[in-house]
Amino acid sequence: MSLFTVMDANQQSEKSPEDFRPTLRLLLVFIANRVMLVLSSLTRAWTYLTKYTPSLTGPTVRNVPEVPGYPILGVLPQMCNEGLYSSTMGKLFDAAQDSGLSCTSAGTVPIILLRDPAIIRQVLVENSDSITRVTPDGSGPFSIMYRITGNIAVSADGEDWHRWRKGFLKEFSNPIALRRSYDDMLRLAKKHVQNMIVNKSGSDLCQAVEGYALDTVWSVTLGVDNISEYASGLLSVKSGYDVMVGSPSHFWRHYIRNFFSGKPYQEPDHVEQSVGDGIKKVLRTLLDDNVANINPEEPLGGDNFLRSTSKDSGGSYEAPITEDVLAQALQVFSLGHEPSTVLLFWAIYELSLHPEVIEKLRHEIRENRRDNGDLDFDSIRTMPYLDAVMTEILRLHAPISSTSRQVTRPIVVETRTNDTVVLPSGSLIFASIYLLHHDKQVWGDNADEFLPERWAGRLANTAESRCEYLPFLAGPRSCPSAGFVTLQVKTMLAVLLSQVDVKLPNSSGMEKIVDSVVRSAKPIGFEIHEARI
Numbered sequence: 089m090s091l092f093t094v095m096d097a098n099q100q101s102e103k104s105p106e107d108f109r110p111t112l113r114l115l116l117v118f119i120a121n122r123v124m125l126v127l128s129s130l131t132r133a134w135t136y137l138t139k140y141t142p143s144l145t146g147p148t149v150r151n152v153p154e155v156p157g158y159p160i161l162g163v164l165p166q167m168c169n170e171g172l173y174s175s176t177m178g179k180l181f182d183a184a185q186d187s188g189l190s191c192t193s194a195g196t197v198p199i200i201l202l203r204d205p206a207i208i209r210q211v212l213v214e215n216s217d218s219i220t221r222v223t224p225d226g227s228g229p230f231s232i233m234y235r236i237t238g239n240i241a242v243s244a245d246g247e248d249w250h251r252w253r254k255g256f257l258k259e260f261s262n263p264i265a266l267r268r269s270y271d272d273m274l275r276l277a278k279k280h281v282q283n284m285i286v287n288k289s290g291s292d293l294c295q296a297v298e299g300y301a302l303d304t305v306w307s308v309t310l311g312v313d314n315i316s317e318y319a320s321g322l323l324s325v326k327s328g329y330d331v332m333v334g335s336p337s338h339f340w341r342h343y344i345r346n347f348f349s350g351k352p353y354q355e356p357d358h359v360e361q362s363v364g365d366g367i368k369k370v371l372r373t374l375l376d377d378n379v380a381n382i383n384p385e386e387p388l389g390g391d392n393f394l395r396s397t398s399k400d401s402g403g404s405y406e407a408p409i410t411e412d413v414l415a416q417a418l419q420v421f422s423l424g425h426e427p428s429t430v431l432l433f434w435a436i437y438e439l440s441l442h443p444e445v446i447e448k449l450r451h452e453i454r455e456n457r458r459d460n461g462d463l464d465f466d467s468i469r470t471m472p473y474l475d476a477v478m479t480e481i482l483r484l485h486a487p488i489s490s491t492s493r494q495v496t497r498p499i500v501v502e503t504r505t506n507d508t509v510v511l512p513s514g515s516l517i518f519a520s521i522y523l524l525h526h527d528k529q530v531w532g533d534n535a536d537e538f539l540p541e542r543w544a545g546r547l548a549n550t551a552e553s554r555c556e557y558l559p560f561l562a563g564p565r566s567c568p569s570a571g572f573v574t575l576q577v578k579t580m581l582a583v584l585l586s587q588v589d590v591k592l593p594n595s596s597g598m599e600k601i602v603d604s605v606v607r608s609a610k611p612i613g614f615e616i617h618e619a620r621i
């Protein structure tokens with residue numbers, strides 16, 4: 089019976105004081121129970137606070153300009169997502185104008201923004217062993233991804249990371265492997281452009297190019313080239329994952345969920361657990377359905393990334409899907425097609441605004457194509473204007489807008505104003521790739537303009553090693569698939585430009601949003617007009 093059962097007035101008047109005793113006892117037990125719950129919650133809150141926030145006095149970093157802290161950053165999702173990326177990052181970036189870096193705090197954790205390329209280099213490249221994406225106790229800026237997917241190349245350190253990274257470099261960057269994948273890439277680009285021609289128009293350009301990005305990456309990964317035709321399960325678990333990984337306010341939601349369920353901070357909360365289970369289930373089905381392609385002892389079928397991973401990690405005919413195969417498949421799931429999709433979207437968008445660039449590209453394609461109309465692997469990799477266009481699109485529209493790390497050992501850096509600064513252990517460092525690529529101090533007054541010509545006589549590699557240009561980051565933790573992505577996007581652009589004009593009738597005043605990647609806030613419709621060049 090509930091304590092608060094409503095009784096009518098007559099019934100009550102017939103009760104003697106004795107009758108109320110059991111109810112009174114129950115009430116006292118209930119109150120004592122609540123008091124205990126509040127006390128234990130407060131104790132747990134205090135333990136959490138003192139454990140995960142090193143001091144409660146609010147940090148500052150000596151010799152670094154400060155902007156006001158955001159002690160409850162992220163409690164309100166909207167405030168956090170917009171606050172961090174547009175407002176907070178912008179303020180930090182402005183404050184770093186003279187010295188090249190600036191700081192604020194979230195709660196009591198120092199947050200340091202690196203603006204100057206030379207300082208970014210000192211931290212990300214020269215001190216790469218004093219920073220991490222995920223600390224051994226499971227915190228750090230990539231901890232959400234880590235709790236959902238478990239250890240994969242992007243979150244791992246040590247032996248696992250070495251082995252997994254090597255696998256990616258071999259299959260997604262090595263020129264011999266890229267040459268091998270090019271014919272499939274070209275065939276898939278033609279297939280997807282043909283679909284666009286047949287459909288004539290569509291309401292969402294991003295969705296239209298996503299199929300190509302998915303098919304090409306899984307063709308190299310698993311040796312199947314029509315994954316986009318049965319990818320609805322994959323895409324729906326992916327969208328839940330992207331929202332979570334790209335949202336800084338998720339840190340707080342996770343903190344609150346685990347706090348109330350009494351779980352340690354490092355463990356996945358129930359929402360993360362269910363997203364992670366969903367991803368693993370969909371991927372497992374995909375791998376099981378294509379197990380012959382992974383089997384290292386299967387005589388038929390060509391090489392692919394997961395088959396060679398199985399071979400290298402002791403897979404057999406009976407058990408081809410090893411732990412390494414699962415980890416690498418999860419990594420491809422996590423980063424494999426979304427950034428390339430938005431990159432293709434931004435490339436088509438930018439070209440639609442610049443017919444003069446299309447003309448120059450078409451001229452270069454005509455000069456280099458073979459008799460059958462196709463560009464061969466060597467030409468597409470070395471055509472200078474296509475390369476400049478690609479580099480400029482990656483500068484203006486870097487799909488991954490920022491990077492962050494936790495400092496594990498104090499790092500000493502020299503500022504632009506020749507001060508020496510110590511970045512304390514435990515602080516979070518950020519570099520905004522988006523703002524760096526639009527920084528007038530680095531790129532001049534025309535930094536916001538799409539100008540492939542700026543790359544004439546300027547090497548992307550040099551800009552990258554100076555940390556002025558970081559679409560794929562630089563240093564030991566840079567993207568190991570940059571070679572693949574560049575070829576993938578160039579191939580699609582070359583096929584599109586050879587066959588069609590793409591018009592985007594409603595794209596003016598486009599707004600961007602930032603979650604795990606930078607994308608258009610609204611779907612952008614398109615029209616396809618055949619064009620023979």
Ligand code: HEM
Nearest residue numbers: 241242423424427428431488491559560561565567569573
């Ligand atoms: C346009 C497409 C892509 C862009 C712009 C891109 C960019 C990046 C960036 C900026 C990072 C560093 C992230 C950070 O530390 O904050 C990264 C890491 C990584 N990317 Fe990519 N990426 C792309 C596509 C891919 C693809 C297709 C794959 C796999 C098939 C991939 C696999 C990885 C891996 C494994 C890492 C971690 C590397 C390590 O820690 O050693 N990326 N990527």
